[in-house]
Amino acid sequence: MNNLINKIQAIFKDRAIRKRIFFALAALIVFRLFAAIPIPGIDALKLEQFFSGNQFFGLLNIFSGGGLSKLSIVMLGVGPYITGSIIMQLLTMMSPKLKALYHEEGEAGRARFAQYSRLLTVPLALIQGFSFMTLLQKQGIITQAGPLELLTSLAVIVAGSVLLMWVGELITEYGIGNGTSLIIFAGIVAGLPSAISQNIFSFTAAQIPLYAGFLAASLAVVLGVVIVTEAERPIPITYAKRVRGMKVYGGISTYLPLRVNQAGVIPIIFALSILLFPQMIFKFLETASNEILKSISQFALGILANGWFYAIAYFVLVFIFTYFYTAVTFDPENISNNLQKSGAFISGVRPGQSTSEYIAKIVTRITLVGALFLGFIAVLPLITQAITGITSLAIGGTALLIVVSVVIDLVKKIEAQISMREY
Secondary structure, eight states, rough: HHHHHHHHHHHOOHHHHHHHHHHHHHHHHHHHHHHHBBBBSOOHEEEEHHHOOOOHHHHHHHTTTTTTTTTBBBHHHHHHHHHHHHHHHHHHHHHHHHHHHHSHHHHHHHHHHHHHHHHHHHHHHHHHHHHHHHHHHHHSOOOOOHHHHHHHHHHHHHHHHHHHHHHHHHHHHHSOOOOHHHHHHHHHTTTHHHHHHHHHHOOOOOGGHHHHHHHHHHHHHHHHHHHHHEEEEEEEEEEEEEEEEEEEEOOOOOEEESOOOSSTHHHHHHHHHHHHHHHHHHHHHHOOSSSHHHHHHHHHHHHHHHHHHHHHHHHHHHHHHHHHHHHHOOOOOHHHHHHHHHHHOOOOOOHHHHHHHHHHHHHHHHHHHHHHHHHHHHHHHHOOOOOOHOOOOOOOOHHHHHHHHHHHHHHHHHHHHHHHHHO
């Protein structure tokens, strides 16, 4: 406890850290102000009904930072930027030039790579914004408007997404923590008061055991998220001894930490996109004049709306994409080469190809735990709702994972800033 108090005092005593924290808070306040400004011509009642009965868009609302549920001028949130970053990382598998740019050209290469992601954000925001506007207009949520009004709203939505991308990067550079993650975090936290008040007003004495069990389960889930997020598999490595003149260098032993959950929440975003895209297509086709297309669309939407199908498909997709994304971002061959260049080796394993295969084997095994964990977290709200029977009472798995991960990362960044200034 004393250690915590001393750290808090150190934060507020240090002008530079205090300035970074206040800058991040000010930027998040600006984001929440923009998230409260809706685009014109919205039927608020239909909008609320649409989101309350749609699991897919409810999850997508998490990644928009809460702006989508209000159809605000920043309704797309940082979604297009995240999607652009994911696409660029996937392209590194197909393009050797992009792979070399990201992995081998240092900070300058990563800066150029990030610039490509920013440029890709604009067309993605245009596509997503137009799709949402058209879909919501067909649902009657946005009142019928002329081409000029729709074009103006689309320009505002795209500008809002680019603005949030810029705000997120400002937080990363001048604030503290990852700006994009903090924007999503702020959107989730902003929705907590309404969710808590909704449960309080519907609370009865007979539900005390249910709420107590829910609270205990929530704490257990938070503990599990922290453990798996922080879990590492250390691989012992040794540096070869080198003699220079009269001195001996190297010979020390350390370890290579491999995270159990290397993919973070990215597989959940992938799976959500795959599940969301067919639903959007069938929603468009549902209003078609052709009876065959209309019947096929209604049948497909009925299957997608089935809770068991949704839960199983979601779990399987998250599991697959966890392995896929880990394979994209984690390169055992590159690590093996770096170890060999620095004169390090794993005891009992030959340098080069054997080391690469050994690391890949371990990563494959520990990713199984991470994939099962992410799949469970993704379907956790559905499990909670099925057990309790209360739709408003759900341990939001994806949201919980984001919140806990962001808090852990923020605490680490603050501690690093304090340690750097102490030294």
